[in-house]
Amino acid sequence: MKLVIRLVAxxxxxxxxxxxxxxxxxxxxLGEEIAQLESELGRMSIADSDRVYLVxxxxxxxxxxxxxxxxxxxxxxxxxxxGYDVMRFCGGGRVESDGxxxxxxxxxxxxxxxxxxxxxxxxxxxxxxxxxxxxxYAFGGSSGTTTWGRLTPDQINDSxxxxxxxxxxxxxxxxxxxxxxxxxxxxxxxxxxxxxxxxKIVTTYSGGMFVVCPKSRESEFDQLKxxxxxxxxxxxxxxxxxxND
Numbered sequence: 688m689k690l691v692i693r694l695v696a697x698x699x700x701x702x703x704x705x706x707x708x709x710x711x712x713x714x715x716x717l718g719e720e721i722a723q724l725e726s727e728l729g730r731m732s733i734a735d736s737d738r739v740y741l742v743x744x745x746x747x748x749x750x751x752x753x754x755x756x757x758x759x760x761x762x763x764x765x766x767x768x769x770g771y772d773v774m775r776f777c778g779g780g781r782v783e784s785d786g787x788x789x790x791x792x793x794x795x796x797x798x799x800x801x802x803x804x805x806x807x808x809x810x811x812x813x814x815x816x817x818x819x820x821x822x823x824y825a826f827g828g829s830s831g832t833t834t835w836g837r838l839t840p841d842q843i844n845d846s847x848x849x850x851x852x853x854x855x856x857x858x859x860x861x862x863x864x865x866x867x868x869x870x871x872x873x874x875x876x877x878x879x880x881x882x883x884x885x886x887k888i889v890t891t892y893s894g895g896m897f898v899v900c901p902k903s904r905e906s907e908f909d910q911l912k913x914x915x916x917x918x919x920x921x922x923x924x925x926x927x928x929x930x931n932d
Contacts, residue, residue, distance in 0.1 A: 740766035740860070749810070757814055760811070763809040764807075767804065771800055774797040776795045778792060784892065791837060809825070811823070811897055835895040837893035838894060850869075850928035851870065851872075851929065852927065852929060857929060862924075865904065867898065867900045867904055869896055872928070873894050875894060904923045
């Protein structure tokens with residue numbers, strides 16, 4: 688009887704040891720997968736769960752059969768806190784080098800804010816279509832394509848100005864939920880044109896931009912797009928670009 692009990696105990700120890708070894712291997716594999724994912728999507732530590740975090744992905748993850756048809760691709764990883772209610776704006780036309788003034792065609796939309804914090808992937812890409820430039824975006828479970836009519840394929844060259852509010856070399860940035868986020872602005876510096884905008888002369892360029900704006904600031908965003916000046920107490924924060932490349 689004692690021999691049977693001893694054999695059963697040994698069997699349980701062996702089973703437990705095998706299970707522990709398997710668990711350690713699984714944890715190691717999981718750690719490797721997480722490290723790979725962080726490398727692909729950009730490592731982003733969340734220090735304040737109430738703020739919005741953004742990081743640019745250095746090497747966009749796009750299928751090769753798709754990438755061969757694209758001229759430029761940008762990807763950003765976005766942490767959005769619970770209840771963060773935003774609209775997205777994507778349009779091509781005339782833009783200023785600073786701010787969010789815009790005159791042209793665009794698309795916009797919004798979804799239902801999540802009750803939990805979420806990580807979203809934003810992809811923006813250019814594709815030449817004969818004499819026009821189509822811009823595709825995918826963000827927050829939705830996607831769309833717009834034509835940036837003021838930009839032509841021959842303007843997509845090394846002189847193109849690209850402004851981003853995050854850069855892969857500098858790592859993630861965080862913003863409060865009230866900030867307007869022009870994630871990407873692009874324009875041709877050789878297309879400068881002086882215009883009378885809201886009673887003042889400004890220099891505009893052929894280009895376009897993708898903006899994430901808090902729904903609570905939609906009215907102010909519309910005014911800023913028209914080039915109108917707002918009182919300091921009314922004017923929302925607009926994130927500044929960190930680099931042009």
